[in-house]
Amino acid sequence: MAYYAGGELMTENEIPQSGSSEPASGGKKKGAVLRTLKKLGRALWFLCRKSAYVVFVIAAVVILMIALDKAAEIALWKSPMSYVYPDNLQMTKKDLTKPVSQYDYDLNPRVCLIYNQDKGNRYEYANNAGFRDPRDIPLAKPDDEFRIFLTGGSTAFGLGAAGQAAAITNHYYLEHRETIAYLLEKILNATAPIPGKTIRVYNTAVWGYAYQHLLLRYVAKLRQYKPDMVVSLDGANEIHPVSIPERDWNYFDQGQFHGILKEILAYTPDGLGAYMTLWLKNNTFLMAFIWRGLDPFFSMETGLRMHQGEALAPDPTGKVLGMTPEQRSKMVTDNVSTVVRVVEDYHAVLENDGIPHIFALQPMLYSSKKPRHEMEQKVAQLDEHRQYYDVPTDGIYEYICERIRDSARQKPYSIIDFSHYFDDTSQWVFTDWCHVTAGANYLMAKEYANVIKQYFFNKPLTDGDLIDSKDSFFAMPATGANIVYAPEPMDWQHVPQNMLRGYPGPASYTSKEVGPEGKLEVVLDLNATYKLSRLRLVWNDESSVPAEWAVDISLDGNEWTVWVEGGNKDLDNYSWWPGYEYFGSAPVQARFVRYRPVKTENRSIGLRSWNVYR
16 A cells, blocks of 8 residues: 655555654664674774783793793802802892993992912902902091002903913913002012001002093092002003094093994994893893803904904005005004093192002013013914004004103103013013013012102112012922922822922822821922012911911021911911911022921821912
């Protein structure tokens, strides 16, 4: 049936039903909305699933990294590093050095600086201030202390052999007792004591430091410790900076951390990699385990520096950066002039503070004219550090030393020139191109002491202060001595020859029990008469140290004179076993030396090492 409505013909199905107010189009819209909501729901579910997957993956990676880090921590506890840091394994994460905004970088307090133990020494740690010294140093100087700071680079620090020379020299290193700071302190307290005071020499040197670091670090850090005197040893670390062929060269941009920081702040891929490596090393056990106590900073710094060196190397025509030889020479001369001005600034700051100071120019193998020891001949064959860019190391170092000597005469300030000091000795001085042996350190410490004693303490030098033959100070006569008498060893593994090996170690001399009427002593024949002023004894253990003991000397083996007396209250812990070290105010003459317990409940002798020196 059809109806007319509003002039239009409508069928029955098209007539709106009573009770329904929604138009027909509303149903279609509702369906579209539902379909849209379903699609949106599916999209949200998809995103949620993906997000959950991403979160799961991230969580899994984080858990895995945490597990790996924990596994690395456990592995470190089972590694030799647990012996290095038995009380705080967190220290394995620390680099040896840390960046410092005022003066580039410094040693991290409490980090282990010396791992080698071939000389029977203990691990060595930086003290509370980041100095190479087993003693902490308070800011407030004790009233009874005369405080001397040794500043400088790796030679003053006492690094030993580095680079390619390390393997050639069997990784020669210097223990604390063989550093200039330790030796200088011992010599001064023995030969030039200050009434009512103890002279303490702190080793504040840091490897890689140039004069710019010495100046800025003194102003920013060392000054607050109020030293009574500053002595410095440096020079070789100036060679590389002044040789860099950069037109916009800035001496204060040439520190070791600057090479890495420049890359990081330039947002380069190398910089990002360097930052991430250093961050991970200083915050995770995993990286600490991978590096096993090594410092990634040094590897990256060397890589960046060598990369720069190759990029700026001279072309076959001999030109650098398009410069003529004259222009290049002027660039290097200007750079050296900048270094000399910084040395003068360092002097001026110390003088303004009223701090007596001595600067010293270190020796260097390639410029030295000394007869080459067999070990130095091997080192000299290496091509390491012979040239920086287009600048020969020996020539530029001679020029740097000449300019600083001229400056010292004009200003004036005190300077000791060690650059050719060892030219008249054939003994082993250089462990690599610029680092030196323990014997060389003793001679330099003695020269420092003589200058301080004569010109700063105003005391006359004695015959014992004079250095008449450098070779004699390198001798270790006990190592080649004949054993005149020693009680019978307890077995074939503990023979008296074990104590004459130069340094203490697992092997020792242990005698059988000696009866009340037997001789409890050891007598050595040095095979020649020597001037002696130093003694080092290391016992098997604390039970081997007599309550009182003595070392006697003789020229003929019949008439004896007491030389050194000591007891079990005067021991040091520089070696793994109890030791004692003596520095005399004047040398004595002796061919025979005798060790004897004076007061002891233990009627046997147990020694790991016995050394005498001039």
